[in-house]
Amino acid sequence: MNDAEPLITRIPADVARPDKLAYGLTLRQIVVLAVTGALASAVYYAFHQVLPVLVLAAVLLPLLALGAVIALGRRDGLTLDRFILASLVFLRSRKDLVAAPEGVPVPPRWCRLRGKLPAPLRLPVRAIRTDGALELADGGTAVLVETSTLSFHLRTAAEQAALVGAFGRWLNSLDAPAQILIRARPVDLTGLIEAVERRAPELPHPALEQAAAEHLAFLSRLNASRDLLGRQVLVVLRDPPAARGQRRPSRDASAAVVLRRAAEAERALATLGVTATVLDAAAAGQVLTECLDPGSWHPAPVALPDELITFKENQ
Template sequence: MADELPRAAVPADIDAPDTVAWNLTFRQLAIVGVVAGLGWLLYSRFGPLLPTTVWVAAGIPVAAATMLVALGRRDGLSLDVWLRHGVALLGLPKVQAPGATGAPGAPGRPGARRSRRRLVATTAPVRVPAPLRLPTTTITADGLVTVDGVARCVIACGTTNAALRTGAEQATLLDGFGQWLNALTTPAQLVISAQRHDLAPYAQAVLDHAAQLPHQALRAGTEGYAAFLLDLDATRAPLRRQVLAVVAPGPARDATVRAFTGLGLAADPLDGSAVCAALAAAVDPFTPPAPGPRAVPSVPVTRAATRATSRVRTAELADHNDLDDAGNADGVDSADGVDGDSDAYTPGGARW
């Protein structure tokens, strides 16, 4: 008997608003209705003053712009929301720097001393940076992130290939994931992204160990494998998957780790250094991650702690960041379809 696969009808966009009339949402109807009402009031009040052809000529571009704003989309957002964000961006300072607003010694605060000596000789006006206000205010050494005054923890999650499982196994995965969702009592977020993955360090590590092999055939095979990795990196543009779960600390974090582990997925809460690396990768996804651990804000950096952390990260990389037969690290995709298995580690210590 054929194994039946579980089927569920899920819309492509689960956040899509409901339609009210004529396949239009309430927001779209409100935009069109407001503009149409204003046009009708304007025509009923001043209609006799101008010929009808003039009113029609003026109404055509207004109607086209209204329909474009109401129905158009840009960067995954409706056009009216996109325009509202653009207008709000115009009012923000273009130069911002991290720092507390109203800190002692800042401009405008008592005790602030303004020097008359210019640090740089220039005739252009000096642009004083505005304070950069981020949703994340504090990051502790144990990985707790304060976002909008609420503490959250970040869990690095592995992945699994459900397509290779039988129907009963897929149903078990769905049931376990559904139980985790139903058990949540606080907001949770799953963040999935893909970033460029550089295979050159892995090829260099293979070449470094080739000289220690006892037989010439083994050394030749190792060198060929390193060449394959470099060719794969140059021609296929491999990508690294990053899967993070952001949940409340305490029982919610423990329940999430137990639920994902029961599904056969790796789930490791990140410490402060790994959280900083994840945030840095989210801000600048096109730059390769910096080697070594990242410093946690407001935590002193010492040489002994840095060396100890580096040894731990190196051991994790050696144990968990192995390459498969296709030349991909676990959890690494390529831009044209080469897919890895589950997890990969970065020098920051987070499992991506």
């Protein structure tokens, strides 16, 4: 076996790509084009003896072009028909949402309300347990596992094959839905700058202090001149809700199942040289907050029942 032989496997970026039936078109595209052609034919046969050809062409050509754009075009990863449907649903939905899972109560008759009532905000996560498990609104449970990254292209062909095989064995061992999320998050160097500034005068040699000062100036310029982003890899392991007719397990039992799967994922990914850590309640809440409102400032997370919320600093 030649170890220098590269391991190349072509995998499409869109693994959920629909099947193409004819002429490189999917069933949805064929239906949209057929409906557009039938509508244009009906308009032509209904008015070709009444209207001139130029007028019919001015009406039918934009219609055919619109049908072709809807069938073949894409926007933000969605087909245009789904994008237009999502846009209509968004325009008709209420924009003022409040945390009211039981519903927004109707005001009494004597209260003259101007405008529309807010709609209840329905989040997929109902609660975050102290052990980090997420209680989902559909009755299931999930857990967030943060993993490190590794350099794949710098490995030899044999090492790449071993990594792919180990990763494939972990994927084949999954018996429940799992999601791998790679997201970019803003990085603030203020804490690092303050730590370097605080520790620099304590260094044992003036040359080290001078180097720390130069590094501090570099970090300050970097933090002020650029929008720094860091990559975070999350693995979401889920215990789906019980099917209809089956007995629903307790919340503690479901949480124990996903935490056990998270521990198994930690051991399996450790063979790849990837460090995996189950996010606790505070870290999971911070991740969900950043995902719901990316790019904004978020205050400190809410303290847990057994944590102190005040402290006294010695002057």
